[in-house]
Structure formats: C-alpha cells, structure tokens
Amino acid sequence: MFLIVSAALFSVGLLAALSRRHAIFILIGIEMMLAAANLNFIAFWRFAPQPAQPIGVMVAIFAIAIAAAEAAVGLAMVIAVYRHYRTTDVDQLDRLKG
C-alpha cells in the first residue's frame, strides 16, 4: 500500500515537472519525486525480516541531504537565469549563447 502511495506521489511530481512552464514548479516536482523515492526506500526496508540493518534509513538520510544541496543549487540557478533574461518561463529560455 505504501508503494501505491509512493507511485502516486512520483506521478504527481512527474506531472508538475513535465506540464508546467515555470522553473520553480519544475523544481517542486523534482523534490516531490525524490520524496517518493525516499518513501519507497523506507517501505522496502520495512519489508525485510526484522531486525534488519538500517540500510534503508541510511539511504533515505543521504538522499534527503543530497536533495537539499540540489534544491539550493537549482534555486540559485533560477535566480541567476532570471537576472539575465528577466523571465523564469522555461519555454522562453531557448538560447545557449547569452
């Protein structure tokens, strides 16, 4: 059952990342997909015969830390792009040369 919830959360994140044009929405969708993956790690860790090694917990904690780093860099890039182009609409960012 946890896996179904996790799959639904992943799909919602994918929806946000694919269908919105605003860069911040895309980052929110990516964070939601990462949270769904963490939920899967914890659920599969709980399926193992107990007491198990805390591998799932470790992977989830490291994934959260890396997701925080990714969010910081991604939002900094949104701000930098906005300063340059005056927009955060990803459909209008179609030049490689500044």
Add this chain to the structure above:
Amino acid sequence: MNAVAFVVIAIFALSAALAAATLGKLMHAALMFAVALVGVAALFFLLGAEFVGLVLVFVYVGAVAVLIVFTILLTRRDLDVDRGFNWTGVIVAILVFVGLSVAIFKTPFLASATPQTTMITVRQIGEALMTNYVWPLQCVGVLLTAALIGALVLVMEEKR
C-alpha cells in the same frame, strides 16, 4: 499499522501534492508543497522511521520550502501566474502511474506484504553513521559545502 490513519494521511498527502502540482499561483503551490511533505513525513512516522520523518520535516519544510518562497519573492517580475498547461505531461504522468501500479499488483510478494513496525532508535542510527557510514557522511559534508559555495557564486552580482 493503523489502517485508518494510513488512509487519512495518504489522502491528505496526495491531495496536497496534487494541489501543489496544479494550482495556478506559485506561492500557493509552494505552501501546498510544504503541506504535502508534512504528509510524507507522517507516513515515515507510521512506518516506524521517526528520525527520517523528523529530518524530512526539518530539511524540507524548514529549509527548502523557505528557500522556494524566497526565490519566488526574488523573481516576481512576471506576475507569477503560470501561463499554459502542457497536457502531454498529464498523459505521461498517468501512464507512468498505471504502469507502476500494474507492476506492483502483479508482483505476488509486493501485493500482500505488510511492513513490520519495530522501532529504530536514534542511537542505532548514530552508531551506524559513525561506524559503517563514516566515509559517505564525510562525502556528504563535502558535497553540501561545495553546493552552498556554488549557489553563492551563482547568485553573486556580475561585475561589469
């Protein structure tokens, strides 16, 4: 596992996530994102991983959501209403969900498995982090430092 609590929390988290993905105003979506992550943290509590749930609340609701709100405030020029909605993304997301559900229900082990909830203490997690996982921990420290310095460099004013 308390089934009623699970259903309530799951509906709460999923509806908040759906609102975050579809709301028109960016600020409302960011706040709904924080609510959805509180729901996910409650699911972690239900699975007996309290420490991960608390870390999720601290990191996401405490740090990432605030960061998103600040970014929205700093990039506010274009009236923060999202123009247009790409329906191809909706179709792809529904297809992915159907595919994952079919895969989960067709696996005989996963369809019937109920997770066991024995508690894991913070002491166990700390011991594991300080013995088996020391090197990953140090690497994450270096990664976070590098990411924060990189973010600062990215948003520094360009000198002309």
